[in-house]
Amino acid sequence: MRSTVKDVAARAGVSPKTVSNVVNGLVPVSERTRVRVEAALAELDYVPNLSARGLRNGRTGVIALALPDLGTPYSAELAHHIVEVAHEQGWSVQLEETGPDPQREFDLVSKARSNLIDGLILNPVALDASAIGVDGNLPPMVMLGEVAQRRVDHVGLDNVAAAREMTLALAQGGRRRIAILGATKTRRTDTAEVRTRGYHRALAELGIDRDPRLEIPCDEWTPRGSAQALTEFLSSNDLPDAIFCFTDSIAIGALSVLAAAGHRVPQDILVAGFDDIDHGQYAVPALTTISFDKRALAEEALRLLTERMADRNRDPVEVTLPYRLIVRGSSSVS
Amino acid sequence: MRSTVKDVAARAGVSPKTVSNVVNGLVPVSERTRVRVEAALAELDYVPNLSARGLRNGRTGVIALALPDLGTPYSAELAHHIVEVAHEQGWSVQLEETGPDPQREFDLVSKARSNLIDGLILNPVALDASAIGVDGNLPPMVMLGEVAQRRVDHVGLDNVAAAREMTLALAQGGRRRIAILGATKTRRTDTAEVRTRGYHRALAELGIDRDPRLEIPCDEWTPRGSAQALTEFLSSNDLPDAIFCFTDSIAIGALSVLAAAGHRVPQDILVAGFDDIDHGQYAVPALTTISFDKRALAEEALRLLTERMADRNRDPVEVTLPYRLIVRGSSSVS
């Protein structure tokens, strides 16, 4: 059986509260008793019961991280950094997958894990204004990525600018048939929308007419989904000059299909991704992409979250992280 | 402020315990009062406080999942399935990264998150017998992967057999200079050891003498680490006939290096991985690998864990999952 403050107190010949004082170090304790209590703590291998502490204090030291799908390398890398940063700051992280189902996102926000969590970091897929609008009493929360919602703290990139820049980069050398892969028809995601907007903006600047056929839909943002979508596209369309894939995972699927079909990247067609996942750099050829500091994203998210916990009434804060366009083999015909 | 059983009880004109009975549904409640209580529950938007429940019941409904590094696609896919299965069974999952530091594994096992978790699924890197031996009083725990330790429930594959089979497959067509990539010098991992053992066994059966130079060390099991290790190897050695990489991530790094050096896979050299991560199938060329049902791994792990929680004294159980060798373009010269 696990020992409690009471056991330790008995052993050290002090009151439970004194043990608590030693453990928490907030209330001054005399050197003499502190030593005795610490000895007892060690002998009994005392570990505080966080449920009890959580009940008493109203805070558990646990935050939830909600992502669409941990299996996606991008989500996984994000989760990695958040868990790491959170741990450094003494938080534990509870993981929730929202999947494609918007209901899960909503449940999470409205229930906030029934008091077992102090805050929530949410990487939404489909959370629109209505989901958050219902309940005025939000748990401390930070949203990641692109969100239409502006009533919540938020960390992200300027996706429109990044997508525009990438499109411009792909257009160098006079390439005009630039496709995007990742447009969505069924599922509406904010991310797809803003990246498409950046693409359109670049086309306008370049004086290239939009061609709806080059906006290749791809609902599932995985190599598998991408491979299917691109294969189908290629079966009835000419090879574009370049493909701007909305994530690196999509790009990896595209590279696979192009290689199998005998198209050379970058000689025959350029490919670019977005997110700069670890494997992208080691794809064949290495993937041109939009990169940003994921660790910084995690740090900002946690900063905003703890600040929000301290003051639940302050105005929503919006943090925009810098990004870099990294040109690698998949788009450089050197 | 969040409402409690007491508030609901007052509103419904019953005792708190009756509310609890309605919520939990274990003790029979008359139709009439149940309806009244349910109405009150809905009106007050009651959500049980899990800290209190955890304190009272001694169980929190949370399990911990400890992995070396979430950023690794293999770990991420595993985590994805475990979170999914756990959620289906009503568990929440708390994520812990152990990193390269064995101390973190030890801490986790011995403290078991201070009663905030009911059980632990551990994918160990370096946990050897001593770490577990110290404390006779283990938390309910299941270990994944290869473990020397036999005093704990465990789910894994027959790594020796799989590695042997892969080596034999790579040797087809008379290839004799078969390298392994992922041997470790500094860090001792059980996984590397058993896969090396399978490789040795195959070599013996093939009548090929071991060549220590072909056992390429690679401490960091990532594309980056792999690329470094292989680059260094190639700078002072002839190209082997085949490389058996101990994980798909390692193989992806290898493919990148080989492509950059102008070696053709599979014409000049075969490459194989292990784990069957999503991206492996879409690598260029697609990766030959050892595949197994990760969802089944998650299900077995959770089954063992819940059984262990029910009976903490039963003998340790060992589950070995079937695997399949999947031949893809990286090793088939078709």
Add this chain to the structure above:
DNA sequence: TCCACAGATTACATCGTTGTAATGGCATAC
């Protein structure tokens, strides 16, 4: 010698939920 005072320590109550044991109500059987 006694008092005042600061600092350390303690007793007690409380957080929200639920198991236990006691109570209440109602119907059937004597």
Add this chain to the structure above:
DNA sequence: GTATGCCATTACAACGATGTAATCTGTGGA
């Protein structure tokens, strides 16, 4: 009319930690 039994409901205590307010200890000053 009273006894018997059953079921629903209740009062109470407990899980473990900690804030609050009260108590204790010892020091220094008058």
